[in-house]
Amino acid sequence: MKISFKSIVLAGLVGSAVFYSCGDSPAESNGSDDQPQETTPQDSSITRIIPVGKKVFSIPSPLQLSLLIQETGAEYDVTLLHDINNTTKYLDETKLALNMGVYGADLGYTSIYRQNTDAIGYMKAVKQLTDKLEIGEAFDKTIIETIERNLNEANKDSLLSTISNAYRKTDGYLKNNKRTHVGALILAGGWVESVYFTTRINEVEKNEDVKDRIGEQRKALDNILNILVKHYRKPGVDVIYTQLEELYTIFEEINISYTYEKPIVDVANRHTTITSKTHVDFSPETYKKICDKVAEVRKTIIE
Secondary structure (H helix, E strand, O other): OOOEEHHHHHHHHHHHHHOOOOOOOHOOOOOOHHHOOOOOOOOOOOOOOOOOOOOOOOOOOOHHHHOOOOOOOOOHHHOOOOOOHHHOOOOOOOHHHHHHHHHHHHHHHHHOOOHHHHHHHHHHHHHHHHHHHHOOOOOOOHHHHHHHHOOOOHHHHHHHHHHHHHHHHHHHHHHHHOOHHHHHHHHHHHHHHHHHHHHHHHHHHOHHHHHHHOOHHHHHHHHHHHHHHHHHOOHHHHHHHHHHHHHHHHHHHOOOEOOOOOEEEEEOOOOEOHHHHHEOOOOOHHHHHHHHHHHHHHHHHOO
């Protein structure tokens, strides 16, 4: 079975990019954790200043990213996925949240390929983790039944939209219950898994456009780190933050430039097409280091 690479990226990022609004709501922005903090000797790994009070984060939507990628073929590869039998070994909140992001990305991947049996398995894995995180109310029976029903429909966009909405509902639930750090960890886990998909698939496809899209993830990673740093003192957050900061250091070896072009605006359909170009330049050595580090971070998350 062949499928477009942009669809793979769309699927893989469903479990992560749906948390693109993980910045705290105004109602949550008055706590002491939201005050700006400079790097201190006690927090020597923190290299960012925490922003105050307003949403400043933006993770590109999966559709925006996928539309930039050239069509290429790739077979469904179950070996890319995390073992659904591992859900029972995650006990602490950090591991549960990170792996909920991982399994969410896996759910999107299996769904886009219409691998219904695998998709149902990953949906159940996500449900198990939401129950352990005590957020099962957000990922309820109605949502599960809707996903199962959409698995049998021909329109994969409807299915991915349903999965995305389920994670958005979870995100909203976490915000309302002052647990935005859990949403940040889910975001991080899903992002790592989706980039892992992309790097592994490109080992076979050898597509320069796909390689460039991987390079462009530097901005997304920067935004994720800015979200995580707000919750740095929460148990376990410092570990994933440090690992992703090390990955970001490798991404900084990439030269990225932009050529502005006026967007095309379709007033009648209320649609705007961004036509500006991004130019990515990095060496094969840097690319390999990114791929290796992503695999290393993912291994730490799922072990």
